Amino acid sequence: MLGKLTLEAIPLHQPIPLIAGAVVVAIVLGVIAWIVLAGHLPYLWREWITSVDHKRVGVMYCLLALVMLIRGFSDAILMRSQHAFAYRAAGYLPPEHYDQIFSAHGVIMIFFGAMPFMIGLMNFAVPLQLGVRDVAFPTLNSVSFWLTASGALLVNASLVVGEFARTGWWPAPPLSEMTYSPGVGVDYYLWAIQISGVGTLMTGINFVTTILKMRAPGMSYLRMPMFCWTALAASLLIVAAFPILTATLAMLSLDRYLGFHFFTDSHGGNSMMFMNLFWAWGHPEVYILALPAYGVFSEVISTFSGKPLFAYRSMVLATMSICLLSFTVWLHHFFTMGPGGDVNGVFAITSMIIAVPTGVKIFDWLFTMYGGRVRLTSAMLWSLGFMVTFVVGGATGVLLAIPPADFVLHNSMFLVAHFHNVMVSAVLFAAFAGYTYWFPKAFGFRLDEWWGKAAFWFGITGFVIVFGAFYWLGLLGMTRRMQHYDVADWRPWILVSAFGIVVMIAGVACTIIQLVVSIRRREELRDVTGDPWDGRSLEWATASPPPVFNFAALPEVHGEEAYWAIKSRAREQLRLREEPDYAPIEMPLNSATGFICAFFATLIGFAMIWYIWWLAAAGLVGAFLTFVVFAWRDTVEYEIPASEVAKVNRANRTTRLEALQGIGQRRAA
Amino acid sequence: MSATASPGSVTAFRGDPNHLGHGRDGRGESRATGRGTGGPSPKRIVVAYGFWIFILSDIVMFASFFASYAVLQGGVSDGPTGPQIFDLTNTALETGLLLLSSFACGMASLALGARRMLYFQVAMAVTFCLGAGFVALEVMEFADLIARGIGPSRSAFLSSFFTLVGCHGLHVTVGLLWLLTMMAQVLTKGFRSDIVRRTLCFALFWHALDIVWVGVFSIVYLMGSIT
Numbered sequence: 001m002l003g004k005l006t007l008e009a010i011p012l013h014q015p016i017p018l019i020a021g022a023v024v025v026a027i028v029l030g031v032i033a034w035i036v037l038a039g040h041l042p043y044l045w046r047e048w049i050t051s052v053d054h055k056r057v058g059v060m061y062c063l064l065a066l067v068m069l070i071r072g073f074s075d076a077i078l079m080r081s082q083h084a085f086a087y088r089a090a091g092y093l094p095p096e097h098y099d100q101i102f103s104a105h106g107v108i109m110i111f112f113g114a115m116p117f118m119i120g121l122m123n124f125a126v127p128l129q130l131g132v133r134d135v136a137f138p139t140l141n142s143v144s145f146w147l148t149a150s151g152a153l154l155v156n157a158s159l160v161v162g163e164f165a166r167t168g169w170w171p172a173p174p175l176s177e178m179t180y181s182p183g184v185g186v187d188y189y190l191w192a193i194q195i196s197g198v199g200t201l202m203t204g205i206n207f208v209t210t211i212l213k214m215r216a217p218g219m220s221y222l223r224m225p226m227f228c229w230t231a232l233a234a235s236l237l238i239v240a241a242f243p244i245l246t247a248t249l250a251m252l253s254l255d256r257y258l259g260f261h262f263f264t265d266s267h268g269g270n271s272m273m274f275m276n277l278f279w280a281w282g283h284p285e286v287y288i289l290a291l292p293a294y295g296v297f298s299e300v301i302s303t304f305s306g307k308p309l310f311a312y313r314s315m316v317l318a319t320m321s322i323c324l325l326s327f328t329v330w331l332h333h334f335f336t337m338g339p340g341g342d343v344n345g346v347f348a349i350t351s352m353i354i355a356v357p358t359g360v361k362i363f364d365w366l367f368t369m370y371g372g373r374v375r376l377t378s379a380m381l382w383s384l385g386f387m388v389t390f391v392v393g394g395a396t397g398v399l400l401a402i403p404p405a406d407f408v409l410h411n412s413m414f415l416v417a418h419f420h421n422v423m424v425s426a427v428l429f430a431a432f433a434g435y436t437y438w439f440p441k442a443f444g445f446r447l448d449e450w451w452g453k454a455a456f457w458f459g460i461t462g463f464v465i466v467f468g469a470f471y472w473l474g475l476l477g478m479t480r481r482m483q484h485y486d487v488a489d490w491r492p493w494i495l496v497s498a499f500g501i502v503v504m505i506a507g508v509a510c511t512i513i514q515l516v517v518s519i520r521r522r523e524e525l526r527d528v529t530g531d532p533w534d535g536r537s538l539e540w541a542t543a544s545p546p547p548v549f550n551f552a553a554l555p556e557v558h559g560e561e562a563y564w565a566i567k568s569r570a571r572e573q574l575r576l577r578e579e580p581d582y583a584p585i586e587m588p589l590n591s592a593t594g595f596i597c598a599f600f601a602t603l604i605g606f607a608m609i610w611y612i613w614w615l616a617a618a619g620l621v622g623a624f625l626t627f628v629v630f631a632w633r634d635t636v637e638y639e640i641p642a643s644e645v646a647k648v649n650r651a652n653r654t655t656r657l658e659a660l661q662g663i664g665q666r667r668a669a
Numbered sequence: 670m671s672a673t674a675s676p677g678s679v680t681a682f683r684g685d686p687n688h689l690g691h692g693r694d695g696r697g698e699s700r701a702t703g704r705g706t707g708g709p710s711p712k713r714i715v716v717a718y719g720f721w722i723f724i725l726s727d728i729v730m731f732a733s734f735f736a737s738y739a740v741l742q743g744g745v746s747d748g749p750t751g752p753q754i755f756d757l758t759n760t761a762l763e764t765g766l767l768l769l770s771s772f773a774c775g776m777a778s779l780a781l782g783a784r785r786m787l788y789f790q791v792a793m794a795v796t797f798c799l800g801a802g803f804v805a806l807e808v809m810e811f812a813d814l815i816a817r818g819i820g821p822s823r824s825a826f827l828s829s830f831f832t833l834v835g836c837h838g839l840h841v842t843v844g845l846l847w848l849l850t851m852m853a854q855v856l857t858k859g860f861r862s863d864i865v866r867r868t869l870c871f872a873l874f875w876h877a878l879d880i881v882w883v884g885v886f887s888i889v890y891l892m893g894s895i896t
Contacts (some may be wrong), residue, residue: 136719212718243726260822
């Protein structure tokens with residue numbers, strides 16, 4: 001009836017996961033109880049859970065990502081503290097638990113922290129920047145989000161029910177095969193990633209279609225803001241790369257569930273094929289994360305330097321080159337696994353070539369700042385911090401791309417330092433830059449700058465200390481994924497990295513305090529005009545927060561930096577654009593399809609993990625029926641009357657006009 | 670200072686020309702010039718375009734299974750090789766059924782364009798029968814192999830064979846389910862524009878499966894039988 005699921009699955013004899021799980025469950029139940037008791041449930045259901053508005057979906061993605069980043073960071077704290085204690089001792093985390101922690105850390109940070117954050121920012125900003133009302137397929141977008149949330153839920157469920165994979169974040173066979181990983185850990189990994197992977201693929205399809213087919217009149221490709229270009233490149237990579245991951249994980253599932261022999265050691269299976277297939281997805285995945293991050297930095301640096309992006313076209317070319325080249329370098333993830341000198345040589349060269357367009361971008365950002373009026377806001381600080389630290393990460397990457405060096409450094413702490421150096425400084429810094437930059441657009445008030453800057457300084461200092469120490473540890477010969485060690489030389493640097501994590505904790509605390517303080521001081525931080533940063537692209541042309549329809553009339557675009565042109569004219573003439581003719585607007589109706597689908601997907605995943613076949617079948621039927629019910633709807637849109645559109649737009653015009661008059665008075669004085 | 674923008678007029682309902690970027694009810698035509706400067710495309714274009722992107726992603730997935738088949742083709746272990754188990758007559762029958770079903774599906778699309786309910790339902794029913802025949806033949810082939818002890822867990826070659834061919838079969842099965850749903854929808858709701866778009870997406874899917882089958886047929890069965 002319940003497959004492999006018994007009471008044994010709950011780790012009653014392991015205090016740490018039990019306590020951690022109990023705390024998480026208590027917090028979640030507490031939040032749910034508060035929502036229900038305070039009567040917020042109808043609001044939450046109506047305005048968020050069933051919303052298909054790209055802005056709401058984007059905010060929910062970012063919220064999920066923030067929670068998961070903290071969850072993944074708590075794993076990092078556990079690993080650093082384990083190492084602090086585990087010198088010639090066992091430490092406090094037994095090996096089988098430590099292995100789950102480093103696996104969960106990687107999976108959560110990549111799939112449920114970094115990806116949802118970048119996709120969330122894309123969701124929020126891209127349709128606004130393109131000057132349209134929503135993405136191409138709004139309900140599908142909500143389905144994507146809820147499937148991602150379903151995957152995150154499954155990974156976290158493994159904390160309390162059963163166990164997580166002990167294989168590392170890529171489940172390399174034969175270790176991940178049934179012979180060596182008989183538990184449910186790898187199955188949790190497989191189903192969580194498959195379910196969220198479907199969501200990610202749908203997002204990719206949605207954004208390719210949106211960016212290529214739905215732009216404001218006049219917005220040709222070479223007038224799109226840089227973030228839209230990077231979102232397009234990342235979405236193309238998702239469409240081309242995620243199906244490979246789906247297929248690869250399906251093969252591993254067949255090996256585990258039905259005794260197939262794709263990657264086994266016997267019966268003609270080939271475990272190296274897993275490495276090739278996995279990294280054929282895995283390296284593009286790096287750029288699925290990094291390209292939107294580059295887009296965020298491009299927007300932030302241009303805005304806060306008060307200048308157009310330097311050499312916009314070279315940036316577009318660099319982005320699309322990376323998009324192509326990212327498929328040509330996968331083999332550098334296993335130089336040491338026997339491809340031979342010639343093959344290694346080819347992939348070493350391609351790996352170095354891909355650094356060139358990235359270098360172009362760095363110079364473009366530098367020249368964007370050159371001669372500009374740089375405002376050192378916290379979003380800009382994150383971007384500057386990125387440029388400094390990312391160059392180091394890129395340089396160590398080029399070093400690792402040299403096969404002889406890689407033979408010395410592979411799987412050492414040097415490698416761990418390298419990929420954290422690039423991923424944290426690109427993706428995480430961009431996440432915080434984008435979060436600070438678009439927060440006022442989403443909620444109508446800015447985040448507190450003082451706490452934001454404190455978060456930046458603690459964050460970057462801790463980050464440099466932790467991973468600086470890691471580089472050195474790698475050069476001292478420490479390999480990754482060690483549960484304990486007894487080399488005296490490593491000890492001081494391990495303690496340095498433990499100190500670094502304490503500094504990072506202070507940074508995380510500042511981020512949380514920043515949010516609380518900003519909400520409390522929201523009246524002082526209010527953004528009345530909708531253009532708090534003196535922005536240049538179309539998202540700043542509408543109110544903060546934007547109305548559900550984004551724009552009363554779709555803006556006409558006549559060049560690059562569409563909003564800057566409109567604003568410059570308004571400032572010269574001290575008057576706003578002509579008011580548009582208001583017409584009723586039709587928007588897609590809310591739909592619970594995404595939420596219900598994800599509910600059934602979670603059931604299917606959980607049932608498959610525990611071999612509860614009837615439940616999996618029931619979940620499939622439920623998911624199919626949900627789609628049929630959705631397809632059977634007769635009304636799919638509702639109409640916002642022209643008078644309402646006019647009211648909303650005139651309110652924003654009034655505040656913008658006041659701001660303009662302020663400029664006029666200052667000019668007169 | 671002159672801050673007087675001429676007040677905009679609140680017009681009576683005349684349809685929002687840019688509702689979600691599409692003309693009303695998705696029937697509007699694109700003003701796009703080809704470089705995307707004409708504003709968002711109509712829903713008809715957007716839906717079909719998105720579905721093409723999905724099909725491309727699906728083909729990437731099939732490509733991974735084809736690649737794994739190519740790699741593992743020699744991994745026969747102690748099991749049989751391809752030429753020993755492939756029955757080309759059966760494959761020819763399957764191919765015939767699938768290609769004919771694609772033709773029937775094309776007829777259904779024509780009936781859809783002409784808004785002819787009876788022709789549409791008949792053509793879809795024929796498509797379903799031919800597709801179901803294909804699936805039945807494939808299930809029989811698989812069942813026969815497994816009964817003879819030549820199942821997917823015998824060798825890596827057989828694993829990749831069953832997965833590649835089975836993945837295509839699974840797609841056809843899902844397609845059949847979708848086909849029945851569309852027949853029921855058109856029957857109960859008529860040729861509503863969103864249902865027509867959805868049916869055309871189904872047709873695209875069905876033809877794409879044909880193309881994938883041509884790959885399976887050539888690479889697995891034909892090339893497998895030569896050696």
